[in-house]
């Protein structure tokens with residue numbers, strides 16, 4: 001909970017949730033940090049540049065910068081790659097803070113929650129706003145732990161670009177793959193920052209290769225390191241052929257020297273840089289051509305053999321092709337720009353790439369980055385304060401402004417308000433604070449807005465801009481910006497906000513018309529709801545008890561607030577015991593929620609044992625008939641149902657529901673919702689463990705309903721009939737199977753493998769990564785609870801691991817019967 005405006009101003013974060021189901025990816029370091037005392041906030045923040053009193057008018061350009069000057073970016077990575085440390089440096093060099101925070105000292109700006117500071121990990125994403133060389137940057141530091149992957153995905157949804165941070169000694173790691181895939185899904189242009197270049201084992205080439213191989217991306221090497229590991233002291237800017245050296249005696253890395261590379265003083269470095277620059281130019285030219293398929297297609301169609309001309313670099317012919325191509329692509333601005341670049345490369349500067357102006361190359365790199373056909377790579381060491389300022393320059397230079405992103409849904413709103421609530425915080429004084437990304441239109445205080453997801457209208461009381469350590473009350477904020485609203489009491493994380501219900505309906509109609517034209521009605525209409533982040537089913541649950549019955553309402557309130565912030569936290573009532581059950585994405589997720597209830601809501605709660613969320617399925621087709629005949633008052637309710645349940649392959653907990661032709665359409669029209677409610681309620685609690693049933697199809701073969709029968713009775717009859725059918729079926733428990741990646745030094749490989757064998761682990765591969773071995777395999781979730789402690793003991797704290805839900809697998813009969821006996825209390 002946020003206690004003051006200053007604290008609030010620097011911590012816009014929230015607990016997350018995870019998507020891929022779960023689980024723990026843990027760092028030994030994290031637990032060591034647990035021992036550190038909590039450092040109170042004592043940071044020194046800069047004041048808002050140009051702010052004079054509260055004269056809002058004079059601040060308009062500061063408060064509402066032109067969209068072309070805005071960068072909404074995220075920082076994403078595998079756990080511990082250095083996202084928070086990099087963010088800290090960014091905030092310091094941009095003037096947001098006046099002192100450098102350190103993750104290991106627990107005094108960073110973005111890792112604000114007490115739990116984050118104690119554990120040294122990011123749990124909630126944090127949004128901070130600052131300026132860099134005339135650009136407005138809204139930056140979101142996202143969690144690296146897989147338990148909070150949903151948080152990452154939700155944030156990606158509101159970003160226009162991202163910086164992927166890597167540990168240069170490890171290259172691409174397990175969670176990097178996950179976040180990279182998420183960024184692919186949301187089509188986020190990104191740049192890579194190879195951090196930890198000072199670390200023993202750091203290798204620029206290794207990390208670049210791993211980006212190429214494992215992420216299947218095309219790295220554009222924009223910098224070369226000067227030295228590696230202990231000798232790392234700066235970088236070479238390949239585009240401008242300058243070296244950037246940081247003063248070894250400087251304790252904050254603010255000052256660095258930028259000098260052109262000279263033949264006299266740096267012959268070797270100059271040669272290497274020239275080669276790298278030539279390769280970069282050639283690569284950008286090729287990718288720019290790829291990024292504009294229209295122009296490329298035209299060329300190859302009209303001019304067969306063009307490809308060979310391009311690659312052979314035969315100038316006269318290439319120039320002819322380009323001139324011809326330009327004639328036909330007059331109206332395609334990107335194509336023209338790419339043609340122009342190719343023209344320069346193959347024409348004017350073909351003899352000497354050195355003369356190609358840096359600005360031309362930068363603009364072409366920007367276009368390629370935007371088209372996501374290649375990804376710029378930079379390097380540095382955030383901890384040693386090296387390479388962060390050029391990273392900031394690269395963010396403004398290569399990542400897109402909101403205007404450059406092609407958000408298809410905007411056409412349906414026609415300039416009307418459309419915003420996404422991507423984060424909710426609860427402030428004791430001000431109530432819920434909602435972070436919004438404005439896509440179109442404008443937000444103002446006292447504005448009534450409509451929430452599409454919640455189908456409700458409510459009023460924004462105040463509009464704030466979180467800038468540096470201040471919250472500035474503002475009169476309005478336009479598209480492209482990130483705002484903080486006060487007063488929305490029903491808006492939850494992930495909701496889409498528009499100006500009114502009629503505006504939403506008008507947009508829906510336009511989307512529908514457009515969809516019909518393009519024959520993809522559903523997907524387009526769905527995109528009206530910007531919150532396209534799927535929340536996976538939790539894999540862990542446990543009961544939670546308040547200290548006394550009198551405190552149950554307080555607990556309910558706390559859980560309601562936490563759920564609004566974090567939709568991946570699920571809360572339900574156990575129908576048998578009446579206990580409250582917490583369902584989460586991993587051990588850490590549940591642990592953090594428990595801790596937050598204590599710290600933020602002052603409630604000491606008791607958690608029951610953590611249990612794995614199994615699923616169930618059936619192995620054969622079964623059929624059942626049932627009749628419900630009841631007279632209530634003077635009304636007779638009579639339903640007869642015949643249905644069949646059969647196994648199918650969907651990997652979904654939602655049953656597929658089918659209706660036989662014999663079922664009367666008229667009857668179905670009136671009762672379909674009741675029938676489906678009855679089926680869904682049974683499928684949520686299977687007959688073996690009360691776990692959700694997956695991979696089943698239910699076919700309704702016959703249905704007879706006496707006139708006047710209530711829908712509740714129809715639902716009840718369908719449920720009873722389905723339960724009857726399931727009772728007869730051969731049933732199977734499915735357990736969550738986790739993909740596991742353990743990074744360990746050679747010395748400890750054997751004990752780790754032996755331990756995994758005992759945990760029913762299935763090792764797929766053992767890779768060599770620099771000096772480490774990486775064990776990749778699968779292991780049942782039930783066997784891996786508390787693994788971080790075991791691994792720490794086995795490897796003297798030198799190993800790390802990452803887990804991610806792979807799928808659900810059938811338990812073998814012996815394990816299944818042991819589990820069932822345990823659950824029934826026989827063992």
Ligand SMILES: Nc1nc2c(ncn2[C@@H]2O[C@H](COP(=O)(O)OP(=O)(O)OP(=O)(O)O)[C@@H](O)[C@H]2O)c(=O)[nH]1
Pocket residue numbers: 029077078079080081082083084085086103104120121122123142143144145195196197198199380381382383384
């Ligand atoms: N040697 C070296 N260590 C670094 C560097 N950057 C960060 N670290 C260390 O790496 C550890 C993790 O840094 P964080 O900044 O917390 O990493 P993160 O990616 O934010 O971690 P999560 O938020 O938990 O995912 C800390 O101990 C940092 O001091 C670097 O450039 N060089």
